[in-house]
Amino acid sequence: MANQPELLFTSCDEIIRVFSRAKESITKAQQVLLGEGSSDALLMDIVHGLPVDAKLKGVVGGSSGLEEMVGQMGGRGSQLSLESGREVEHSAEAISSGAGRGSALQGQRRRRDGGNRRVERVAAPLMGNTELPHGDGYSWRKYGQKDILNSKFPRCYFRCTHQKLYQCPAKKQVQRLDDDPNIFEVTYRGDHTCLLSSTAPSVPPPPPPPIDIIQPSAMVHPLPTSATVSLSQWLSMDIISRADPNPDGDVVGNVQIHGDYVGPTNSTIYLASGSGGGAPAGAGPSTSRGYGRDVDFQLPVADMADAMFNSGSSSNNSIDLIFSSMDDKWDSGDKKN
DNA sequence: GTCATTTGACCTAT
């Protein structure tokens, strides 16, 4: 790719076109939802009907990539005050009494840290690392895992990465539901205090607001049904395509997508290729390392990229699929000289 | 060397 600037530029152009169409379609979907009430099925119909380029369908695997994106956006939506992206339960009593797990034994369990707990149910990512729910904007460190009585799946224990530095007491537990492995039950305990420090990382989105309990059966793909931040606002993107911004030729066909996200900062996706590009290696807000499970304040656009490009464990590098599919295009058509 | 994950052992509320 580095040796084929035209190919790279055309590829980026293709991505921009598809993103633009996705934006249009989601905006339409939002209008439908706001105008006629919420209907997940209706939205999914719209998403399935998107004029998604066949090549990008290939990129995201068997399911529609935009379907995944909408699911991811629903999950993120809780942090954007979208009200039904996640199933949230603010109730110490509900938690301590088993919180939907149906275990009488768990109802007897203790509350070690004062009962300040909150439960969310989050759909598992459809691709990438499906073993854990998508990042919630905070940085977590896993400190334990335990098999739970009468549960098919182990429970994972996480605490705030900044626990030692800032004495942040925040913790969370993640467990798959027995009756629906596609849903994670995430229990948050304690509030983050690491954000109060002036040396702490940038402020992540606020925690999701309390909402009524949703029937688990309705939580297959969390979708925003009402919004205090409109989808179109959230998704508003200024797409800047720059062909060879650097006269020295270091970067060719760099594409920046700026999200007008009302959050800590604008986000930028760098699709630079070639050596010594304008974007640093691993560019992006995440400071994660290791296995890519920890997420430091990922932003929505980055999430979309994550969803689309399947960042994480798979050796099936989707970005390769994008451009290999583009190769096919040129092999069969334009690329004849 | 640093930091994150894994996992068996330990702690403790019930």
Next chain:
DNA sequence: ATAGGTCAAATGAC
């Protein structure tokens, strides 16, 4: 006694 929650040594990735 039991089981959920936590600790910490071992291990691995970077």
